[in-house]
Amino acid sequence: MRTVIGLMSGTSMDGIDAALVRTDGETRVEPVAFLTIPYEDGFRAELRSCLGGTGPVEAVERALTDAHADAVRRLLETAGVAAPAVDLIGFHGHTIHHAPEERRTWQIGDGARLAAATGIAVVNDFRSADVAAGGQGAPLVPLFHRALADRLERPLAVLNIGGVANVTWIGRDGTGPGGAVIACDTGPGNALVDDWVLRQTGGRYDAGGALAARGRVAEGALTTLMAHPYFDRPAPKSLDRDAFDPAPVAGLPAEDGAATLTAFTAASVARIVPHLPQAPVRWLVCGGGRHNATLMAMLAERLGVPVDAVEAEGWDGDALEAQAFAYLAVRSRKGLALSLPATTGVPRPMTGGRFHPAP
Ligand SMILES: Nc1ncnc2c1ncn2[C@@H]1O[C@H](COP(=O)(O)OP(=O)(O)OP(=O)(O)O)[C@@H](O)[C@H]1O
Ligand SMILES: CC(=O)N[C@H]1[C@@H]2OC[C@@H](O2)[C@@H](O)[C@@H]1O[C@H](C)C(=O)O
Numbered sequence: 001m002r003t004v005i006g007l008m009s010g011t012s013m014d015g016i017d018a019a020l021v022r023t024d025g026e027t028r029v030e031p032v033a034f035l036t037i038p039y040e041d042g043f044r045a046e047l048r049s050c051l052g053g054t055g056p057v058e059a060v061e062r063a064l065t066d067a068h069a070d071a072v073r074r075l076l077e078t079a080g081v082a083a084p085a086v087d088l089i090g091f092h093g094h095t096i097h098h099a100p101e102e103r104r105t106w107q108i109g110d111g112a113r114l115a116a117a118t119g120i121a122v123v124n125d126f127r128s129a130d131v132a133a134g135g136q137g138a139p140l141v142p143l144f145h146r147a148l149a150d151r152l153e154r155p156l157a158v159l160n161i162g163g164v165a166n167v168t169w170i171g172r173d174g175t176g177p178g179g180a181v182i183a184c185d186t187g188p189g190n191a192l193v194d195d196w197v198l199r200q201t202g203g204r205y206d207a208g209g210a211l212a213a214r215g216r217v218a219e220g221a222l223t224t225l226m227a228h229p230y231f232d233r234p235a236p237k238s239l240d241r242d243a244f245d246p247a248p249v250a251g252l253p254a255e256d257g258a259a260t261l262t263a264f265t266a267a268s269v270a271r272i273v274p275h276l277p278q279a280p281v282r283w284l285v286c287g288g289g290r291h292n293a294t295l296m297a298m299l300a301e302r303l304g305v306p307v308d309a310v311e312a313e314g315w316d317g318d319a320l321e322a323q324a325f326a327y328l329a330v331r332s333r334k335g336l337a338l339s340l341p342a343t344t345g346v347p348r349p350m351t352g353g354r355f356h357p358a359p
Contacts, residue, residue, distance in 0.1 A: 001022045001023065001024050001028060001030075002022070002023065002024070002025075002087040002088060002330055003020070003021075003022055003032075003081070003085055003086050003087050004020075004021055004022075004023060004086065004087060004088045004089070004090060004326040004327075004329055004330055005018060005019065005020050005021075005072055005075060005086055005088070005089045005090070005120070005326060006018070006019045006021065006089075006090045006092075006321075006322040006323050006324065006325035006326030006327070006328075006329065007068050007071060007072070007089060007090065007091050007092060007322060007325065008092045008321045008322040008324075008325055009064065009068075009092065009093065009094040009109075010162045010163060010287075010321060011095060011162055011163030011164050011189075011191060011241040012162055012163035012189070012190055012191060012194060012205075012288060013039065013044050013047055013048065013094075013163070014036070014038060014039065014204070014288070015036050015037050015038035015039045016036065016037045016039075016067060016068055016071045017034070017035075017036050017318065017319065017321060017322035018034065018035055018036070018037065018068075018071040018072065018074070018075040018322055019031065019033070019034045019075075019319045019322035019323040019326055020032040020033040020034070020075055020076075020079050020081065020086075020326075021323050021326045021327070023326060023327050023330055024330065025327055025328075025329075025330030025331040025333075025334055025336060026147070026331075026336070027147055027150070029144075029147060029148065029323065029327060031316065031319065031323060032079055032081070033075060033078055033079035033081075034075075034316060034318070034319040034322065034323075035071075035074060035075055035078055036318060037067070037070070037071050037074065039067070043063065043067070046060050046063070047060060047064070047094060047096075050096045050108070051096055051097070051241065051242065052096065052097055052242075053096055053097040053106055057096065057108060060108065061108040061109065061110055062110065062113070064093070064094055064108060064109060065109055065110040065113045065114050065117070066113075066117065068091060068109065068114055069113075069114055069117035069118055072089065072114075072117075072118045072120070073118075083118060083119050083120055084119070086120050087120075087121070088120065088121050088122070088123065088326075088329050088330065088333065089114065089115075089118065089120050089121070089122045089123070089326075089329065090122075090123050090124075090126075090325035090326045090327075090328055090329025090330075090332075090353075091109055091111055091114055091122050091123065091124040091325070091329075092107060092109070092124070092126060092321075092325045093107035093108050093109025093124055093125075094107060094108050094109060095107050095127075095240075095241070096108055097240065098137065098138065098238065098239070098240040098241075099240065100131050100135065100136045100137050100138075100238060103131055103132060103134070104131065105127045105128065105131045105137040105138075107124070107125065107126070107127060109124055111123070111124035111125065111354060111356040112356045114356070115356040115357065115358055115359060116359050119358055119359060120358055121355070121356065121357050121358040122355075122356040123328075123329040123332045123333065123353040123354065123355055123356075124353065124354055124356070125352075125353060125354040126140055126325065126328060126332070126338060126352055126353050127140065127352070128352065128354075129350055129351070129352035129353075130338065130339045130344050130346055130350050130352055133346050133347060133348075133350055134345070134346065134347060135236070135339055135344035135345050135346035135347075135350065136184075136236050136237060136238035136344040136345050137238065137344060138166070138185065138238040138344065139160075139166040139168070139183050139184070139185060139238065139343065139344070140324070140328060140338055140339060140343075140344070141160065141166070141168065141320070141321060141324040142168040142181050142183040142339075142340075142343045143181070143327075143328075143331070143337065143338065143339075143340075143343070144320075144323070144324035144327045144328065145158040145168040145170070145181075145320075145324075146168065146170050146181050147327070148313075148315060149170050149284075149313075152170075152282075152284075152313065153281055153282065154170050154171060154172045154281070155169060155170065155171050155172055155276070155277075155278045155279070155280045155281060156169075156170045156280055156281065156282055156283075156284065157169050157170075157280035157282070157283045157284070158170070158283075158284050158285075158286065158310070159186070159269060159283050159284070159285045159286070159287075159299075160189075160285075160286050160287040160320070160321065161189040161190060161265065161285060161286075161287040161288065161289025161290060161292075161295070162189045162190065162287040162288060162289070162321070163189050163190055163191035163194070163241050164185050164187075164188065164189045164191065164239050164241060165185065165186045165187060165188065165189035165265060165268070165269060165287075165289065166183065166184065166185045166186060166238075167183060167184065167186050167269070167272055168181060168182075168183045168343075169181065169182040169183065169235075169276050169277075169280060171277060171278070172278070180277075180342070181340065181342060181343060182235050182236075182276065182277070182342045182343070183235060183236060183342070183343040183344070184235035184236050184237045184238065184272065185237060185238045185239040186268050186269045186271070186272045187230065187231065187239070187244070187264070187265065187268025187269070187271070188239075188243075188244050188261075188264060188265050188268060189265060189287065189289055190205060190265070190287075190288055190289050190292070191241055191242070192244060192246050192261045192264065192265075193205065193206050193212070193258060193261045193262055193265070193292075194206075195246070196246065196249070196254075196257050196258060196261055197211065197258065200254040200257065200258075201254060205288070205292075206258050206262070206292060206294075207291075208291065208292065208293050208294075209262060209292035209293045209294025209295055209296075209297075210294075211254060211255055211258040212255070212258040212259040212261075212262040212292075212294040212295070213259075213293070213294045214255040214259075215253065215254075215255030215256040215257070215258050215259030215260070216255075216256050216259055217256075217259045217260050217263045218248075218249065218252055218256055218259075218260045220248075221248035221249050221252070221260050222248075222260055222263055222264060222267060224248040225244065225246075225248050225249075225260075225264045226264070226267055226268065226271070228244060230243070231268060231271045234275045235272070235275055235276075235342070236341075236342065236343060236344050236345040237345075238344070244264075246261060248260075249261060259294070262292070262294055262295050262298060263298055265289070265295060265298075266295060266298035266299045266301075266302050267302065269299060269302070269303070270299075270302040270303055273303070279305070280303075280305065281305055281306075282305055282306045282307075282308070283299065283303055283305065283306070283307045283308070284308055284309075284310045284312070284313060284315075285299070285307060285308065285309050285310060285317070286309070286310045286315065286317035286318075286320045286321075287317065287318075287320075287321070288318070290309040290310070290317050296309075328353070329353065331351070332351060332352060332353030332355070333355070335351050336351060337349035337350060337351055338350060338351055338352045338353065339352070
């Protein structure tokens, strides 16, 4: 067992998730502490200006790395743990460009700078090796989901609703670390609704789904959105944050636009079911989207089986991605797979990550 920090800056650009865990990178995961440090609006705008790989990338990367070093300090303070007691940091960084079909994916975050600032060894650049080998480079959390879900009824789907939504399907055959797993990004998560709410009301997101709850789904716009060819492709497949054009909802009242974009997320999740070997008997939901009651109700209606927040199994749905990058960092050091043909489309199980020793 190692003591490891996982750091994630997700596509919703809400802030840094920092988790301290004890894990062997295989079957054992013991959460110790977790916190989220929200970005200030000014930094969020700078980060946004780098999406697509343009803008002041170098300066933003330095600032982002320093913010992560600060997150490490605060996490250790909260946990009452000293830096020398930590074996490793898994540092995802922030995705500013993701185009696996061009064999390109770019997560900013300077691993050597973080190791120097914290005095702790760092693994970063988790996605490059996968993409270089012809994989999607995402999602990478599925092996972590499978480790957590070892004893649960299957087929099970673990759904993360962040800026983008991604699913891990865990099949009936083969329990434990060898169980069948299929994964992909299902479509939009919260990003389109967040952007809509920002433009319409200046708010950061649709708290509780209250705005969407007051609106009506524009079925014509939803049909147009669902006509995107991404939804016909089987897994594995992945998305960049801004892959979908919300033009079909332009001009709708704020409530109806929110309702329609929320329904778009739910419909695109349901659209993955025909691509799976068997329909899941249950969906466990993590990521910020599980706080959106309107979205959760739409999912339950469309999926027709129980849809629960992961807290039903005692997991922390805000911490899971950060915990996953702690787990994956240990796997990287052990030379174990981070991705499989059925999770990212790599030709063979692939390890990955770049190691930066402690100074
Ligand atoms: N109380 C809430 N009500 C509704 N939505 C919420 C609430 N809290 C968070 N969210 C949504 O969750 C989002 C953040 O989710 P999360 O932190 O899981 O995303 P992320 O990790 O940045 O993205 P990704 O998983 O794509 O990398 C917010 O942008 C917002 O849309
Ligand atoms: C390229 C990239 O950063 N993708 C993220 C994004 O956010 C959610 C979804 O799209 C997922 O594919 C991935 O993150 C999670 C942590 C993953 O790799 O599993």
